Amino acid sequence: MNTKYEGFETPGITVDLSIFTVNETRLKVMLVRRAEVPFQGYWSLPGGFLKTSESLDAAAQRVLCEKSGVSDVYMEQLYTFGDPKRDPRSRVITVAYIALIPWQSLPQPASEKVTDLTWASVDALPKLAFDHREILSYAVKRLRAKVSYSNIVYGLMPKQFRLSELQSMYETIIDDKLDKRNFRKQMLATGLLKETGKKELAGAHRPAMLYQFKSKEIVFFN
């Protein structure tokens, strides 16, 4: 270890992830139960220490994959939290990330009861470890804002979907109702969707056209 930082901090660096999904018209976030002190038994955001020669993005990807079993999903850096007292043990700075996973992409939980991982509705959160409540609030705020000026919801949709499902996704996240005709007009006007030609199979009602995104690119409007 070099001596370059005498008198300066050499804190631990972690990444913490707000991993979102939508299920049953609720915006949900992944929480893991802490096995160790401090905050033993508390729910917390999944996270972990940065490894040697690992970039921040790579660390976030690693944590994502470890906890969710998926990769290749939308992820972005959110903010860095560095209050000297945020970890009671010692100085730890955390770089927070947001990730989005379509509910359909999640592997089914193993049949034995998984009690150390849960998906909590963001409007019914338990007490969280560290400053994770603050981090999560900020993440939800960013997500809600970004939904209205980008096509970030792509990250939460399955490969193919009905327009009504897409509308429901928007409504769940922004927690408001949208007009069906206007919504469809606007979505199709973006030119980012294409019909698959296929129609929904089942249901005691008129079958819906299935759509998909032309590309995975995230675009900003306005």
Place this chain on the structure above:
Amino acid sequence: MNTKYEGFETPGITVDLSIFTVNETRLKVMLVRRAEVPFQGYWSLPGGFLKTSESLDAAAQRVLCEKSGVSDVYMEQLYTFGDPKRDPRSRVITVAYIALIPWQSLPQPASEKVTDLTWASVDALPKLAFDHREILSYAVKRLRAKVSYSNIVYGLMPKQFRLSELQSMYETIIDDKLDKRNFRKQMLATGLLKETGKKELAGAHRPAMLYQFKSKEIVFFN
């Protein structure tokens, strides 16, 4: 030092600042000349290591004050850069900040020639140390974007100003011309400005009303 981080990184943490001002209708950023290796003699963004028990924001404030002599200006965290190779000596993670200073608030440089600090036009930058070019590109991008959906330019204006000066500030940052009548209508419609009652004193032309901001609050439009 605890042993908790064995096998993990305990990198140095720095803050690096993109300190912007506008002068002579140019968007400028503060650069400092590096006295030491690596990148000795190169221009770089002002920055410094995080001190013990110092929050990230406090560190950024400290650096800002050391280099510019001002405090109480607009500042926000930008992004955290953590590529393992970004510092050739050893692992250093930097939390980048943006700050805005009205040109009029800057203390005059001491009369002896200051050669280790400069204000460079963002479209005529010298070679920069480390990954500071990348950081600065991102900062400029964020600033330009934010100008169009917030009143962030407040941070660059003097206490009192003419509407034509405000317009010029916008035009400089977004690098485009605006329509005078529409601009005035829109600005006054925000309700964030108030007349001071005073008029500009000098000039071989009709004197302009001076305005100021009702509050320092940053507001988002749309």
Place this chain on the structure above:
DNA sequence: ATACTAAGTGTACAATGAACACTAAGTATG
């Protein structure tokens, strides 16, 4: 055959944004 469910479609009006040119109030000059 009828009831049920979600899909799918167009128009009228309001609000917002964009283009555009002249008069007003001072100072400087001959």
Place this chain on the structure above:
DNA sequence: CATACTTAGTGTTCATTGTACACTTAGTAT
């Protein structure tokens, strides 16, 4: 002191965008 010069200040028209709103269609279930 008349004229030239400079920047301040002001409204209207038109195009575009956004918003409110209700009925028909295509399938399944009974």
